[in-house]
Amino acid sequence: MEITRTTRTTNTFTRTLGRSGIEVSALGFGCWAIGGEWQSADGQPLGWGRVDDEESVRAVRRALDLGVTFFDTADVYGCGHSERLLGRALGKRRDEVVVATKWGNLFDERTRTADGQDATPEHARRALTASLARLGTDHVDLYQLHIADARPADAAELRDACETFVAEGLVRAYAWSTDDPARAAVFAEGEHCTAVQHALNVLQDAPAMLALCEELDLASIDRSPLAMGLLTGGHHARRAPLEAGDIRSRPPAWLPGFGDGSGAAPEWLARVEALREVLTSGGRTLAQGALAWLWARSPRTVPIPGFRSVAQAEENASALAKGPLTAAQSAEVDRILGR
Numbered sequence: 406m407e408i409t410r411t412t413r414t415t416n417t418f419t420r421t422l423g424r425s426g427i428e429v430s431a432l433g434f435g436c437w438a439i440g441g442e443w444q445s446a447d448g449q450p451l452g453w454g455r456v457d458d459e460e461s462v463r464a465v466r467r468a469l470d471l472g473v474t475f476f477d478t479a480d481v482y483g484c485g486h487s488e489r490l491l492g493r494a495l496g497k498r499r500d501e502v503v504v505a506t507k508w509g510n511l512f513d514e515r516t517r518t519a520d521g522q523d524a525t526p527e528h529a530r531r532a533l534t535a536s537l538a539r540l541g542t543d544h545v546d547l548y549q550l551h552i553a554d555a556r557p558a559d560a561a562e563l564r565d566a567c568e569t570f571v572a573e574g575l576v577r578a579y580a581w582s583t584d585d586p587a588r589a590a591v592f593a594e595g596e597h598c599t600a601v602q603h604a605l606n607v608l609q610d611a612p613a614m615l616a617l618c619e620e621l622d623l624a625s626i627d628r629s630p631l632a633m634g635l636l637t638g639g640h641h642a643r644r645a646p647l648e649a650g651d652i653r654s655r656p657p658a659w660l661p662g663f664g665d666g667s668g669a670a671p672e673w674l675a676r677v678e679a680l681r682e683v684l685t686s687g688g689r690t691l692a693q694g695a696l697a698w699l700w701a702r703s704p705r706t707v708p709i710p711g712f713r714s715v716a717q718a719e720e721n722a723s724a725l726a727k728g729p730l731t732a733a734q735s736a737e738v739d740r741i742l743g744r
């Protein structure tokens with residue numbers, strides 16, 4: 406007799422993406438790192454070093470089995486590779502999940518080089534068509550503008566273009582990936598704008614953006630929820646040398662916590678160590694505690710940690726079952742950080 410074993414579990418911890426009513430697991434999976442190596446025209450590494458595509462596919466499928474129903478990628482991650490890989494990993498299970506991707510950057514898939522940005526509606530249409538083909542789908546659930554500092558006047562036109570995409574059934578809802586609340590508010594004037602993607606983790610709070618999300622009924626999709634690995638106790642958190650193809654080995658100005666590229670900055674590591682006890686309470690790992698802090702921060706947060714292995718996927722997805730920190734634990738975090 407054949408014995409079949411199912412590893413699929415049902416996680417009940419979900420969140421709603423703002424005014425869209427779209428329900429997602431309270432944890433999304435960020436697909437930047439699994440795009441593999443790519444760079445800017447002047448040689449700045451923009452990926453996270455080498456990755457094993459087969460391991461990435463296994464990690465996505467493991468996440469599905471553990472109840473993760475939200476995946477965030479971008480056309481430019483790995484210059485198309487992340488979208489292709491996510492589409493392959495999801496396969497027939499595409500309709501079980503909410504897929505978010507981004508547009509606005511120009512790149513060459515063949516040379517894996519990113520080169521410039523284009524904030525015109527014409528480019529948005531071209532980029533959407535290409536993303537749909539790479540993902541192997543007929544619609545994007547959440548389409549996000551990936552030019553954080555785009556001019557508000559350009560963004561208003563792009564917002565209108567997104568409304569057209571929604572009317573055509575190509576997109577269900579849209580968002581701006583920006584850390585500027587004033588810009589997020591411009592996009593939020595569109596009926597189907599439902600979220601903002603922005604930096605948020607226990608070391609980098611964003612009270613003004615969270616207040617805007619509350620005011621305008623937007624989801625807060627939290628990028629870099631593990632402070633790009635600093636909040637995991639991983640190898641880079643012990644100041645180990647980083648691979649040359651890893652963006653953290655040559656951190657651009659917007660990437661804090663990695664100093665001159667020789668590893669994690671000591672002052673950031675000191676803050677992580679100060680938080681270790683409270684974040685690891687309740688049997689959580691450090692990474693799970695960092696995610697639990699985000700859920701406690703606001704009912705609108707949806708962290709999207711990156712991953713490169715089945716082990717990381719399992720650890721991060723398992724945080725769902727443990728839920729948010731308590732109010733007392735969150736208050737302890739604030740006390741330790743002097744907030």
Ligand SMILES: NC(=O)c1ccc[n+]([C@@H]2O[C@H](COP(=O)([O-])OP(=O)(O)OC[C@H]3O[C@@H](n4cnc5c(N)ncnc54)[C@H](OP(=O)(O)O)[C@@H]3O)[C@@H](O)[C@H]2O)c1
Nearest residue numbers: 435436437582628629630631632633634637639710711720
């Ligand atoms: N819109 C934007 O401009 C923007 C910018 C940044 C990020 N994002 C999105 O946000 C997602 C997440 O942010 P992020 O990639 O900046 O970083 P993150 O989620 O803060 O950190 C992810 C990294 O931490 C390590 N890690 C993850 N889980 C771990 C675990 N359980 N144990 C040990 N190490 C673990 C992995 O790196 P190692 O394998 O090297 O250890 C992983 O790549 C991205 O994938 C992307 O979807 C968007």
